[in-house]
Amino acid sequence: xxxxxxxxxxxxxxxxxxxxxxxxxxxxxxxxxxxxxxxxxxxxxxxxxxxxxxxxxxxxxxxxxxxxxxxxxxxxxxxxxxxxxxxxxxxxxxxxxxxxxxxxxxxxxxxxxxxxxxxxxxxxxxxxxxxxxxxxxxxxxxxxxxxxxxxxxxxxxxxxxxxxxxxxxxxxxxxxxxxxxxxxxxxxxxxxxxxxxxx
Numbered sequence: 001x002x003x004x005x006x007x008x009x010x011x012x013x014x015x016x017x018x019x020x021x022x023x024x025x026x027x028x029x030x031x032x033x034x035x036x037x038x039x040x041x042x043x044x045x046x047x048x049x050x051x052x053x054x055x056x057x058x059x060x061x062x063x064x065x066x067x068x069x070x071x072x073x074x075x076x077x078x079x080x081x082x083x084x085x086x087x088x089x090x091x092x093x094x095x096x097x098x099x100x101x102x103x104x105x106x107x108x109x110x111x112x113x114x115x116x117x118x119x120x121x122x123x124x125x126x127x128x129x130x131x132x133x134x135x136x137x138x139x140x141x142x143x144x145x146x147x148x149x150x151x152x153x154x155x156x157x158x159x160x161x162x163x164x165x166x167x168x169x170x171x172x173x174x175x176x177x178x179x180x181x182x183x184x185x186x187x188x189x190x191x192x193x194x195x196x197x198x199x
Contacts, residue, residue, distance in 0.1 A: 037070040
């Protein structure tokens with residue numbers, strides 16, 4: 001079941017809001033179609049009612065041109081409304097996605113001081129919040145690693161001067177071993193390609 005199809009939902013509220021907006025535009029287009037059809041058909045039938053003779057075999061011969069006209073007109077209006085909606089949707093999502101991409105690229109290049117800020121009404125705030133949380137975790141881990149490496153450097157300097165004093169060297173050696181164990185534990189939290197291949 002490894003390749004089983006998954007259902008990806010990032011933000012149900014956002015997705016349902018978008019679906020409802022598109023459905024509303026389509027429903028408005030249908031309402032325009034029905035209104036235009038009723039209005040034009042009523043006018044045509046009223047005009048024909050006052051004529052002395054009707055050159056049509058059935059009501060469909062009278063109403064079909066009005067139905068085609070209103071269908072094409074309302075489809076055009078609906079498509080135009082959908083086009084404007086999708087342009088609006090693209091503009092609404094392009095800015096936050098651009099800022100997310102830019103700031104995540106900065107973090108990927110090593111700038112862990114970055115925080116992703118989105119405006120109050122922007123979409124993808126939950127993604128930005130999770131990215132900020134990941135960056136903060138990396139920032140804390142690298143800060144801890146940096147402190148431990150500095151400690152190792154200082155301890156090695158002390159060991160260099162304490163070659164002749166065995167008890168000081170043994171004590172500092174034990175501290176180095178503890179620090180290396182802590183570093184192994186800290187770096188063991190991170191998975192990489194080597195971990196996936198079993199190295």
